[in-house]
Every structure is written in C-alpha cells, then in structure tokens.
Amino acid sequence: MNKSTRNTLIGAGIASSAIAAFGAVSHTVTKKLISVGMDRQAPAKFAEARPKFNRSPALQGAMVQLEQAGEILQSRPTEIVEIISGDGIRLVGHLYRCENAERTIIAMHGWRSAWYRDFGIISEFWHNHGCNVLYAEQRAQGESEGEYMGFGLTERYDCVSWINFLNKNGFDKTPIYLAGVSMGAATVMMAAGLELPGNVHGVIADCGYTSPHAIWEHILKKNLHLSYGNLRKKTIDDMFKKNNHIDTITDSCTDAMKSCKTPVIFIHGTDDHMVPVEMTYENYQACAAPKRLLIVPGAEHGMSYLVDKAGYEAALMQFWADYDKIAT
Numbered sequence: 001m002n003k004s005t006r007n008t009l010i011g012a013g014i015a016s017s018a019i020a021a022f023g024a025v026s027h028t029v030t031k032k033l034i035s036v037g038m039d040r041q042a043p044a045k046f047a048e049a050r051p052k053f054n055r056s057p058a059l060q061g062a063m064v065q066l067e068q069a070g071e072i073l074q075s076r077p078t079e080i081v082e083i084i085s086g087d088g089i090r091l092v093g094h095l096y097r098c099e100n101a102e103r104t105i106i107a108m109h110g111w112r113s114a115w116y117r118d119f120g121i122i123s124e125f126w127h128n129h130g131c132n133v134l135y136a137e138q139r140a141q142g143e144s145e146g147e148y149m150g151f152g153l154t155e156r157y158d159c160v161s162w163i164n165f166l167n168k169n170g171f172d173k174t175p176i177y178l179a180g181v182s183m184g185a186a187t188v189m190m191a192a193g194l195e196l197p198g199n200v201h202g203v204i205a206d207c208g209y210t211s212p213h214a215i216w217e218h219i220l221k222k223n224l225h226l227s228y229g230n231l232r233k234k235t236i237d238d239m240f241k242k243n244n245h246i247d248t249i250t251d252s253c254t255d256a257m258k259s260c261k262t263p264v265i266f267i268h269g270t271d272d273h274m275v276p277v278e279m280t281y282e283n284y285q286a287c288a289a290p291k292r293l294l295i296v297p298g299a300e301h302g303m304s305y306l307v308d309k310a311g312y313e314a315a316l317m318q319f320w321a322d323y324d325k326i327a328t
Contacts, residue, residue, distance in 0.1 A: 029226070030235045037216070038148045038243060040140040042112060062306050069120030076123070078135070083165045085139065085158050087245065092143040093162065094135040096123070102130035103175045103201070103324055106162050109135075110182030110302065111149065114142055118181045122305050125313055129320075132171070136162055138184070148243040151212040152186035153251055159191040167197055175201035175324050181302050182207050182275060186253050189283065192264065193256025201323045203260075204316070206267040207302055210279045211252030212240075218276060257287040264291045265319050269299025269307065292319065
C-alpha cells in the first residue's frame, strides 16, 4: 500500500468515525426531543424551563388572566364522564351542562396543557350563550390514560368517540360543534376529515397547525435552530409509529380539510410564534366545506380571544346563527 492510499484510507476512516459520532449525537438529541414532544411525563429540565418562555410583560399578564379563569372553570359544577377509546385507553371529560342548551361543544385542549387552562377564559361566554360543553382531557394528558400524545393523529378518533358518547346519552337532538386550540385544533380538523354524524354542525379551529411534521420542522428550525434533515425525520417517524401503534404519520390537517364536509371557522393571531399564522391560511385554502376566517392582529399563540374578545364572540355567534339549524 503506498503512502497516498494509506493516508486516504486513514482520512476516510476519521471522516467515517466523525460522521458516525455525529449521527449518534443527532439520534440522541432527536430521541430527547421526541420525548419532550410525545411522552406523558415531560423531562424535568423542560418543566423547569417552561416558565421562562413567556418573558414579555404583556404575555405574562395574559397568562395570569388565563390562570385565574382556569381556576374559576375548575370550580364550576362539571360532571366527570369517562369513555374507552378505540384502542382501549380510558379517557376523561368534564361535562358542563347549560339549562335550555341550544348546542353542545366538544372542547379539545392543546399540547401539554389542560381543559381549564385553554378554555377557562371563554367558558363563561359559551355557558351564557346556550352551550353545553364537554371539556375533554386529551390522551396522555391530565386524568386520561395513555403514555404518548399523537398530535391529532390518534386524538381525532378519540374526538369521534366523544361524539358517539354524547349521541348515546341524550345529546343527539342538539347540534354539536368541535372546538380546539393548537394541538386541539389539529385534533378537531383531522376528525372533520372523517365521516361524522349528521348532528355535527361545525368546527372551531383556533391556531391549529397543518401537520405534525410541519409543526415539528417549524419548532426545530425557527425556535431551536436545529436541522430537520432526512435522518432526523426518519427517526421521528419510526419512534412515533412505534409509540402510537400507527402505520403512518403523513396524514395532515390540510388533507383532512380537502375531504371535510363540516363548516369550519378558522381563527389565528398574527403574532403567533409557536404556530405560524400561515398554517391556518393553508388549512383555510384547502378546506372544501363552507368556511370563514378570523385573523386577530397582534395576538400571540392561543391569545386571540383575549386580544379581540368582541370580534371573536361576534364571529362565533354568527357561525352558530348560520349553522345551528342545518338539517341533520
């Protein structure tokens, strides 16, 4: 072996070792990110760091309002109800009945959040305007069972199970609306791509993303300044399929909207740094059903109701007026 060939092989060996080491590090980082994204129990460091995410005084003030509203909702006389999902997971909900209700809302909260946290601020408006509300606890969160979150891919079927539960328990004569915030919005949009009972009259999708892959890529690139190459994408695919026992994670809200037959109102704030408003525009454009759009200038993630309460309420009241009476 001549010196040149030997040096080339040594160099190739060093390069291969470096690539292998980088791949191992990248795989480890990806597994940790997936753990943060999907596991029921968030890593301790994530839980410790979360309060530091909201540094804006205005945003901190809004969070205080949300927490106070959440405490009030938790104190309301809700009825705890339970169902078993299609894959055998016990799911918990909180049914807040309204006397002489005109409609029923199934409310799906967001990622690593809670039913009272995401909907406390709007719960009084819903209750005062003739809405029964079933506040569902999404799988792998709160009191519901499950070890892994599905970013809407598994939760969409849970949403259908909740619809069936209501229709079997005396709510089949009232119009049902599916409402969700963030991952909850993805849940109800994906559910709307399935065949739904005729008394589901509408979907309220607040700051939802286009697909699990799209939001992961956005968070990794824009918020964490990490790449989203084929190796990382495949690792995420494999872990997601294994943990959630599904064949594919390529389904999206955008695809669901293409086959949607249920009217949808899309809501999003222009200053959302978690889920870009452009994702709602994509879902809106794809929607084949009757649709309307409420964009709230200056609103951060999940804050549209706080920023434009009057506009938000007016949009929902008009939505109900238009679709409460459609034939089932």
